[in-house]
Amino acid sequence: METDRRRDVVRPRGNVIDAARALAKLRYRCRDVIRPRLLDWELDEELDAYLDLLTAEKMAAGMSAGDARRAAVAELGGRETIKGLVRSQRFRLPDGVVGAYGDARAALAPVARTAHAGAVLTMTLGLGISANIALLALQRSLVDTSTPAAHAVRSMASVTRPAAGATTASQSATHVAVNDSTLASLVRARMETAAASRRALLRAAAAERAAAERPTVSPNMVSPPD
Amino acid sequence: MADRATLLQGTLDVLVLKSLALGELHGLGVSRRIEQLTAGTFQVTPGSLFPALHRLEREGWLASSWGRSETNRRAKYYQLTRAGRSELRREMGAWKRIAVAMSSALEAT
Secondary structure, three states, rough: HHHHHHHHHHHHHHHHHHHHHHHHHHHHHHHHHHOOOHHHHHHHOOOHHHHHHHHHHHOOOOHHHEEEEHHHHHHHHHHHHHHHHHHOOOOOOOOOHHHHHHHHHHHHHHHHOOOHHHHHHHHHHHHHHHHHHHHHHHHHHHHHHHHHHHHHHHHHHHHHHOOOOOHHHHHHHHHHHHHHHHHHHHHHHHHHHHHHHHHHHHHHHHHHHHHHHOOOOOOOOOOOOO | HHHHHHHHHHHHHHHHHHOOOOOEEHHHHHHHHHHHHHOOOOOHHHHHHHHHHHHHOOOOOOOOEEEEEOOOOEEEEEEHHHHHHHHHHHHHHHHHHHHHHHHHHHHHH
């Protein structure tokens, strides 16, 4: 019971420690991927320090500098083997991702080498975006006021709007009025054509009916005597 | 043999953690401290020490920083993290249980 109670109290701290450890592991993984050369350089430096400290220790024990160095090198053993063992513990991305990352780094390396690469990149992006916005604004102002295409588009748009009370500008109101009358005449013509067609069809149907009802008398047919 | 290798690796990890319990040390310092703690029974070669140090660092149990040694040589110092301390406590408990079990097993008639 005592243990359980203590565990309950300790648990939040345990979570914090676990989170800190997870963050540290993530940081090391990122370093493994992003800075492998720096890690190699640091490992070399660490092994050099080990060698120097071991040499100093042996010299302090009474060895000559040369003997101490030789003994230290022998004690260290295969340097490349140690480096290989340490490297084998690093986090590695899949080969395809590593290749793509290497290609991207190689492509960006010349840009990154210039002193003001960041400023140049930012300015280029800024100027490009500004120029695009300016050109679009200019195009819009020109198209909206002068070209026949813009008129056509606006006329179509105004026809679809309700005529009364839909617009406030006088120019737009004129457009609406003009287009309403055009539309009305078109509709009227269409309705008249449809009515004429319907009348013609009705006439034809009536004629057919009349012809069918009329008795047909053949000259060879004689009614029998009663 | 595989079990033996696993046991040895676990032994080295807990010894490295224990050697850093009192404070930060560089690689050679860790090696000498382990010799001292085990009365010379374990002599850790660099080929075992450095992979163990880097493995424990990647596990988040050790942290490292560059400093100056007693001979004014730039060296990498390792220290226990809070996670490392709790791992050391856990490992010590486990090893004590193993030691008791092994000694009672070996002393049994």
